[in-house]
Amino acid sequence: MRDMMWAAQLVTIGAGMEMRRVPVPRPGPGELLLKLESSGICHTDLHVRDGAQFPDGAPRPLTLGHEGIGVVVEQGEGARTPPGTRLGAPYLHDTCGDCRACLTGRESYCATHLAHGYNVQGTFAEYVIVKERYAVALPSSLDSLVSAPHMCAGVTAYGGVEKAGLAPGKNAVVIGCGGLGQYGIQLAKLTGANVIAIDTSSEKLEEARRLGADQCLLADKSAADSVVAMGGADAVINFAPSNRIWDMVPGMLNNFSTFVSVAMVAQPVPLVLEWLTFKDVTITGSSVGTRQQMRDFLRLADIHKIAVDIEAVPLAKANDAMNRLARGQVKGRFVVDFSRAP
């Protein structure tokens, strides 16, 4: 076992990530050490990297990343997964197991949860520590690069689609056709719904069509009318990180429909309560997913070959990739490929 490894770490807020040589961590009780093969790069990494301060309780320097796939190389006391087993390191590192969220099947909302790349060290490193009970078992057919974004983006989209209450013949509007939305389109199609994809980029809409979207619309003033002409939206799932999407949403929602907020949008939107009273619309949100949702999603991903566009980069280019992500210059998801020289 090596003593030192490469990690892309946030040392100073606002200064981007630095490539650093750091000690390989050792697993404690119930933990496993994974040697990473891949790690997706998520918008949340960007939020943390470019945020105003380190997350509460975060180690400093902080290794970002929470979409890892790796192989067990060392077991902590009491851990039973054999070395050589390939596992996923998802966003959730651990939860309390005892709070209202944990006890009602909503563990991803646990107020004291620990998350990779947020308040415990993440997957932009050659090795990462996972809790055995939160590590994700992977179907053997899943490729490590392709399935890295499944660990957050995939299960997040799954949670959002599940909340939308879709069924065959319903009109599902997916707003935002980047990585998350690409998962959303494929999952919404599997419910039998008619899927209408909306994005500001005609290139992303082309990809949406390739992934099965039935109709594709540019996000402009006429989008709401176009959706109404198609029968209106029975559900709108938002994967676009912008409050401007709300300009078109109320105008397309049917009575008794559902709006699901998945992308993290900090800016407010106007809401007319009278409209809500008369429309009986359900407005809800969805944040990552539980371990059971992860299992359900991975089974679907395996059977239906769910995948999004990926662009592989070496670890040393993760910071540059994040800069491109900030500018919207990615078709799907960036994935760090650890088989390349760091």
Ligand SMILES: [Zn+2]
């Ligand atoms: Zn994420």
Ligand SMILES: [Zn+2]
């Ligand atoms: Zn809890």
